[in-house]
Amino acid sequence: MFDATIYAARRAQAMRSVGTGVIVLPGNDLLGMNYKANEYPFRQDGSFLYFTGLDTPSLCLWLDCESGEEVLCGPEPDLMHTIWSGPAPSLGELAERAGVARHGSAVGVQELCRKAMGNGREVHYLPPYQGDGVLRLARFLGRTPGEIEAGFSQRLIEAMVELRSLKDETEVEEIRRAVAVSADMYAELMACCRPGVSEMELYGRLQGLILSRGSREAFPMILSRRGEVLHNHTHDQILRQGDLLLVDSGVCSPRGYASDITRTLPVGGAFTPWQRDIYEIVLHAQAVGIASMAPGIPFLDCHLAAAKVMVEGLSALGLMRGKPEVVVAAGAHALFCPHGLGHMLGLDVHDMESLGEDNVGYDQEFRRSGQFGLSGLRMARRLRPGFVVTVEPGIYFIPDLIRLWREQGRQTEFIDYDALEPYLDFGGIRIEDDVLVTETGVDVLSATIPKTVAELEDRMAQ
Ligand SMILES: [Mn+2]
Structure with a gap:
C-alpha cells in the first residue's frame, strides 16, 4: 500500500469533484469458480484499490461529498475465518491503513444509503461489471438489478477518469516495476522459444517466472503461433521452424498496477525475408506512433500516423495501393489492422474500461467512429502529461476476413487481393510498449525489452 495520506487525498479530490450527494463504492467480492467455496483468485476493483489500497474482498467505501465523512464497511473477520483462511486484520485496522476515520458493519452501508435517499440525497456509484456487484448495490439501494445497471453516476465516472488518468510519480514507478517483471519474462521467452517446444510448455515457464517474482498476470496471456487471432487464448500448438510466436502479456506490480507488452518472435531465431518485411513495417508504424x-x-492522430506507415509499407510490398491519406480515410488498412493503436494503462490493463471505453478515451471533442477498424480505437482524445498509454500496432492476415472482403469486392481500389493470396497463412505480428506522456514528450517505460530485428535475432541466437 501507499501511505494512507495518498488515498485520503484521492478521496478528498473525488468528493470535491462530485460536489453533492454521497458516493458508495463497493470493492469486489470473491467469485465462485464451480461452487461457492472454490474461488477464482481474488482481484480487487481498480477504483476501490485506487481509493483505499485494500486488496481485501467484500468491503465497501462510503463517502459523503458534503460533510467529508468517510466510512469503510465490511465483515469483521471471525474465528471461522481464522480457522479456514488464517488470521486477518480487523476492519478497524484496514480502515486505519487506508486513512478512513470510521468503519461499520456490512449491513451498515445499507442503512447509510437508505438514510441518504430518505433525505433526498443523490447516491453516486460506478457501473458494476460483476453480477455480485449488481446484486449488492441493488440490496444497498433497494432497487432492481436492472435499475442499478442503468442508474450509475456519470458525474462520478468523470471524476474517477480525471483522477485515474493522471499518473503521479509513485504510480509510474509501480508500472515500471511491473514492466521489469515483464522484461525478465520476455528474456526467458527469447531463451526458450525453439522449434519443437509446445505453446503450453512456454506458457507454463512464463507463468512460473511471473509467480517466482512474486507477481501475477494482469490479464490472461496471449501466447500463440496464430497471432492473427487477436485475443487467442489457446496454447495447444507445437512451435515449428519458421513460425512467428506472438506473446501479449502483462503482470501486476505489488500495488496492482499493470504492464502490457507484446513481442512477436521468429521461432528458430531468424525471420524469413517475408516476415522481416512485415515486421519492419509494424516496428516503423510503432516508432512513428510513439514519435507522434x-x-x-x-x-487519434498518432493512430492515423501509424496507419499511414502501414499503408506505405504494404504498398511497397505490392499488397496495397493509393495515397496513404486516402487509403486510411477509407479504412482499407483495417483489413490488416482491425484494432486501435492503444489504450490507457494503470490499475486495470485497459485502464478504467469498466467505466465505459468512451468515458475514458473520448470526450466532447472526439466521438467514436463507426468505421470498421477505427471503431475499435479505445483512446482518441488529447494526451496529457501523466497519461500512460500502450502503443501496439499490428499487421494480421486473417484468412476469413480477407476472403469475405474479396467476395464483397470491398476496397478493391486500395487492396491487391491476388497479391495477398500467398500471405493467407502468414499469421500476425503485433508490437506493444507502454508509454508515459511527460511534460515535453514521452518516456517509453518498456524500452529495454528487445524488439528490433537485429536485437531479437542476436538474443535468440545466444
Ligand atoms: Mn494492450
Missing part, C-alpha cells in the same frame, strides 16, 4: 505523441496531441 506529445502533450496536447490527440491520440
Whole structure:
C-alpha cells in the first residue's frame, strides 16, 4: 500500500469533484469458480484499490461529498475465518491503513444509503461489471438489478477518469516495476522459444517466472503461433521452424498496477525475408506512433500516423495501393489492422474500461467512429502529461476476413487481393510498449525489452 495520506487525498479530490450527494463504492467480492467455496483468485476493483489500497474482498467505501465523512464497511473477520483462511486484520485496522476515520458493519452501508435517499440525497456509484456487484448495490439501494445497471453516476465516472488518468510519480514507478517483471519474462521467452517446444510448455515457464517474482498476470496471456487471432487464448500448438510466436502479456506490480507488452518472435531465431518485411513495417508504424505523441496531441492522430506507415509499407510490398491519406480515410488498412493503436494503462490493463471505453478515451471533442477498424480505437482524445498509454500496432492476415472482403469486392481500389493470396497463412505480428506522456514528450517505460530485428535475432541466437 501507499501511505494512507495518498488515498485520503484521492478521496478528498473525488468528493470535491462530485460536489453533492454521497458516493458508495463497493470493492469486489470473491467469485465462485464451480461452487461457492472454490474461488477464482481474488482481484480487487481498480477504483476501490485506487481509493483505499485494500486488496481485501467484500468491503465497501462510503463517502459523503458534503460533510467529508468517510466510512469503510465490511465483515469483521471471525474465528471461522481464522480457522479456514488464517488470521486477518480487523476492519478497524484496514480502515486505519487506508486513512478512513470510521468503519461499520456490512449491513451498515445499507442503512447509510437508505438514510441518504430518505433525505433526498443523490447516491453516486460506478457501473458494476460483476453480477455480485449488481446484486449488492441493488440490496444497498433497494432497487432492481436492472435499475442499478442503468442508474450509475456519470458525474462520478468523470471524476474517477480525471483522477485515474493522471499518473503521479509513485504510480509510474509501480508500472515500471511491473514492466521489469515483464522484461525478465520476455528474456526467458527469447531463451526458450525453439522449434519443437509446445505453446503450453512456454506458457507454463512464463507463468512460473511471473509467480517466482512474486507477481501475477494482469490479464490472461496471449501466447500463440496464430497471432492473427487477436485475443487467442489457446496454447495447444507445437512451435515449428519458421513460425512467428506472438506473446501479449502483462503482470501486476505489488500495488496492482499493470504492464502490457507484446513481442512477436521468429521461432528458430531468424525471420524469413517475408516476415522481416512485415515486421519492419509494424516496428516503423510503432516508432512513428510513439514519435507522434506529445502533450496536447490527440491520440487519434498518432493512430492515423501509424496507419499511414502501414499503408506505405504494404504498398511497397505490392499488397496495397493509393495515397496513404486516402487509403486510411477509407479504412482499407483495417483489413490488416482491425484494432486501435492503444489504450490507457494503470490499475486495470485497459485502464478504467469498466467505466465505459468512451468515458475514458473520448470526450466532447472526439466521438467514436463507426468505421470498421477505427471503431475499435479505445483512446482518441488529447494526451496529457501523466497519461500512460500502450502503443501496439499490428499487421494480421486473417484468412476469413480477407476472403469475405474479396467476395464483397470491398476496397478493391486500395487492396491487391491476388497479391495477398500467398500471405493467407502468414499469421500476425503485433508490437506493444507502454508509454508515459511527460511534460515535453514521452518516456517509453518498456524500452529495454528487445524488439528490433537485429536485437531479437542476436538474443535468440545466444
Ligand atoms: Mn494492450
